[in-house]
Amino acid sequence: MGNLPASTVVVLARTLILKITPSSLITSLAEAWEGNPLLLFSLAWCSLLLLLLLFRRSSRRYRVLLLDYACYKAPSERRCTYEVSEYVVIRSGKVSMGSQQFTREVYAKSGLGDETYAPPLIFREDYASRFPSAIQEAEEGMFSAVESLLSKTQVLPSQVDVLIVACSMFSPSPSLCSMLVHRFGFHPSIKSFSFSGMGCSAGGIAIDAAAQILRRKPGYALIVTTENTSLNWYFGDERSMIVTNCIFRVGSAAVLLTSDPARGGAAKLELLRTLRTHHGTDDAAYGAALQQEDDCGNVGVALSKDLVRVAGAALRRHITTLAPRVLPISELLRYACATAVSFIFNHKQQQHVPDFMRAFEHVCLHPGGKAVVNAVGRLMKLPETAVEPARMTLHRFGNTSSSSVFYELAYFEAKKRLRRGDRLWMLSFGTGFKACSLVWRCLSDSPFDPVNPWNNCAFRYPV
Structure with a gap:
């Protein structure tokens, strides 16, 4: 402002010091600008720079980091051995002898061990008291996981900007989000979302949704993934609905993201990429898993016999979309050449599958069931070491729905397999039919976690 007349400087200073009103500001600027167009040019230039700065700040994309996570481990008295499962079925008095034998056969092939956990309902005398059991199951899992997580990270509830709870089969009122807000005293301005009916893929979907918010501004997002089996433990004779009793178990996980x-x-991990695909336009995919009533009015989740084929077809389309975004150029070229040769010389030859282990050091496959894990492993031609964590998580904790992949992540940490710079792929899928991929990069070696659910038992695995 050295070139401006002294009178102009005095007018501007007076305007800034005195109480500014729109009319006084306009009058002062008019007086200052009179006979001095340089001032108008300077103001326009400064305004342009300010707008560019604000635009750059609003369009900036922040890194999304996984600060830490915690998985709920139920008390030992909730262990659901095969004997407990069989006793529950028989004691209900609603299952025929044929269905009892069918349950034994399914359980024997399920891939579950004898250390999974069942909801409080199973250990009560009255199986009709489902709602109180559902509330207790939700509070035990969510509260324990969130308490452990906030304690580990030293983040106050008032610092959390976003809260997302994913639970497919239980949506009470007040919501599960409200239960957490009431229990932990989150700030009134917190943005809360409850995801329901999204199946086992909801955990990945919740991470993706939180990341979309955090990339816009610095903050914290708490994601709680859980399932509630109390209201969906099936007491009936429909075999497609009995299967869920043999696979799904109690589990919850809390994840804290920050930007x-x-x-x-x-932070432990950095979120590099997400991909969500929905295959619900296909009738078979849409009906692969349905919550419904049987002929006697018993509510349960029916799994179709076509589930494995549907999952394979949907995942094939999903990984076809993911491959160009994560595979190195050399593997993409090899895949393109093999596909072209197959197309030219033999249309019926089995389709070439890219080697995803060239893009990732670790894979977290959703442990939906032994048949599903086997099918996904064959589809992607993964080595046994890559599917081992999914098999072991299924054996130790069962299918805990949307929280399963975090129990699997805890398995990697308990085994000290994660190294700084390693890339990790989380693949989850569920009803609808939906698939979700999360691509992470490890920011540190596997640390010791005193509340890791695999502590005191990881040395026994793999089995």
Whole structure:
């Protein structure tokens, strides 16, 4: 402003010091600009720079980091051995002898061990008291996981900006989000979302949704993934609905994401990429898993006999979309050449599958069931070491729905397999039919976690 007349400077200073009103500001600017167009040019130039700065700030995309996570481990008295499962079925008095034998056969092939956990309902005298059991199951799992997580990260509830709870089969009122807000005292301005009916893929979907918010501004997002089996433990004779009793078990996980650059040194993982695909337009995919009533009015989830084929077809389309975004150029070229040769010389030859182990050091496959894990492993031609964590998680904890992949992540940490710079692929899928991929990069070696659910038993695995 050295070239401006002294009178102009005095007018501007007077305007800034005195109480500014729109009319006084316009009058002052008019007086200052009179006979001095340089001032108008300077103001326009400064305004343009300010707008560019604001635009750059609004369009900036922050890194999304996984600060830490915690998985709920039920008390030992909730262990659901095969004997407990069989006793529950027989004691209900609603299952025929043929269905009892069918349950034994399914359980024997399920891939579950004798250390999974069942809801409080199973250990009560009255199986009709489902709603109180559902509330207790939700509070035990969510509260325990969130308490452990906030304690580990030293993040106050008032610092959390976003809260997402994913639970497919239980949607009470007040919501599960409200239960957490009431219990932990989150800030009134917190943005809360409850995801229901999204199946086992809901955990990945919740992470993706939170990341979309955090990439816009620094903050914290708490994601709680759980399932509630109390209201959906099936007491009836419909065999397609009995299968769920043999696979699904109690489990919850809490995950804390942040986009605060100051917390980067304390984070475990960085979220690099997400991909969500929905295959519900296909009738078979849509009906692969349905919550419904049987002929006697008993509610349960029916799994179709076509589930494995449907899952394979949907995942094939999903990984076809993912492959160009994550595979190295050399593997993409090899895949393109093999596909072209197959198409030219033999249309019936089995389709070539790219080697995803060239893009990732670790894979977290959703442990939906032994048959599903086997099918996904064959589809992607994964080595046994890549599917081992999914098999072991299924054996130790069962299918805990949307929280399963985090129990699997805990398996990697308990085994000290994660190294700084490693890439990890989480693949989850569920009803609808939906698939979700999360691509992470490890920011540190596997640390010791005193509340890891695999503590005191990881040495026994793999079995």
